[in-house]
Amino acid sequence: MSENLNQNLAQAILHINTNPESASAWEELGNCHYDLQEWEKATDAFDKVIELGGDNSDVWHKLAYIQETYEKDGMRAVLYYKTSIEMNPDAYASYNNLGYVYQTFFENYDEARDCYEKSIAINPEYTYALNNLGVLYHSVYQDGEKSIACLAKLTKCDPLDITGWKNLAIAVSTYHEDEEKACEYIKKALDIDENYADAWYTLGVIYSRMGKDDQKVNECFDKAEQLRNS
Numbered sequence: 725m726s727e728n729l730n731q732n733l734a735q736a737i738l739h740i741n742t743n744p745e746s747a748s749a750w751e752e753l754g755n756c757h758y759d760l761q762e763w764e765k766a767t768d769a770f771d772k773v774i775e776l777g778g779d780n781s782d783v784w785h786k787l788a789y790i791q792e793t794y795e796k797d798g799m800r801a802v803l804y805y806k807t808s809i810e811m812n813p814d815a816y817a818s819y820n821n822l823g824y825v826y827q828t829f830f831e832n833y834d835e836a837r838d839c840y841e842k843s844i845a846i847n848p849e850y851t852y853a854l855n856n857l858g859v860l861y862h863s864v865y866q867d868g869e870k871s872i873a874c875l876a877k878l879t880k881c882d883p884l885d886i887t888g889w890k891n892l893a894i895a896v897s898t899y900h901e902d903e904e905k906a907c908e909y910i911k912k913a914l915d916i917d918e919n920y921a922d923a924w925y926t927l928g929v930i931y932s933r934m935g936k937d938d939q940k941v942n943e944c945f946d947k948a949e950q951l952r953n954s
Contacts, residue, residue, distance in 0.1 A: 732756050747778020758786050763794040781812035789821065798829030819843035820853040827856075833864045851885055854878040859891055868899025879909075889913035890923050893930065903934045921951035 733756040739749040754769030767790055770783050788804030791797045805822035809815050823839030826832040837860055843853035858874030861867040875892035878885060889912045897906035907930050913923040928944030 729756065729760050733760065745776065747773050747776040750776065751778060751780075751783060754783070754786070758790075763790045766790060779811075781808045781815050781818070784808035784811060785815065785818045785821070788818070792821065792825055792829075798825050801825045801829070814846050816843040816846035816850050816853070819846065820850065820856060823853070824856060827860065833860065836860060837865075848877075849881040851878050851882045851888065854881070855885075855888055855891060858895070862891075862895050862898070868895060871895045872899065879912075883912075884916055886913040886916050886920050886923065889916075890920070890926055893926055897930055897933060903930055906930050907934070919951055921948045924948035924951065 733753075736749065736753040736756045739746065740753055743749055750769050750772040754766050754773060757763075757766035757769055767787065770779075770787050773779055773783050784804050785808040788801045788808060791804060792801040802822060802825055805818045805825065808818040809822070812818075819839045820843040823836040823843065826839060827836035837857065840853045840857035840860065843850055844857065847853075854874050855878055858871045858878065861871035861874065872892065872895045875888055875895055878888040879892055882888065889909050893906040893909035893913070896902050896909060907927070910923055910927045910930060913920055914927070917923070924944050925948035928941050928948065931941045931944060
């Protein structure tokens with residue numbers, strides 16, 4: 725995969741050398757650096773796209789993501805995600821990421837919820853937004869039914885989403901106190917990825933609530949710790 729990315733990068737540089745005033749060529753270069761996680765180079769290329777008047781929703785979304793994850797600049801990330809949405813009102817990924825910035829940078833939970841809901845309204849099967857909204861309903865609003873509804877829908881949309889199964893197990897255990905069902909869900913995550921440390925830890929918690937013997941509980945916690953330290 726890395727070799728393909730480097731080949732794409734070489735092709736993009738060739739396009740720039742051929743036509744240095746082409747906004748699409750600079751966007752191609754920016755996308756290559758973005759995929760390689762070369763954030764500063766990607767930013768420079770996307771800035772050139774904007775300078776040449778070729779900006780679009782995707783360019784602003786990627787610039788926002790760089791500000792969010794690399795620069796840790798929440799204010800600028802909000803501005804850029806909003807610009808992405810202004811250029812494409814159906815940019816459901818930008819709505820989701822904007823919500824996450826509101827939630828994690830500013831603890832503005834109502835704005836975060838609204839953004840997640842808008843993302844899902846545009847794309848009802850967008851699993852990232854379903855997960856974020858489900859976790860928000862659990863961790864902030866303590867609304868078990870809405871949390872479980874979001875997470876159950878997530879696992880229906882993507883049965884291989886291990887985070888979705890883990891979070892659904894936690895919600896069912898917390899709000900329905902149905903440890904058998906929670907155990908079933910967390911084991912689905914482990915069936916998909918037996919090295920998922922958070923799932924082993926969650927299974928240990930569920931076993932403890934079920935009254936399983938300490939050895940079985942501790943085996944899960946030890947497995948989680950071992951995987952986290954490996």
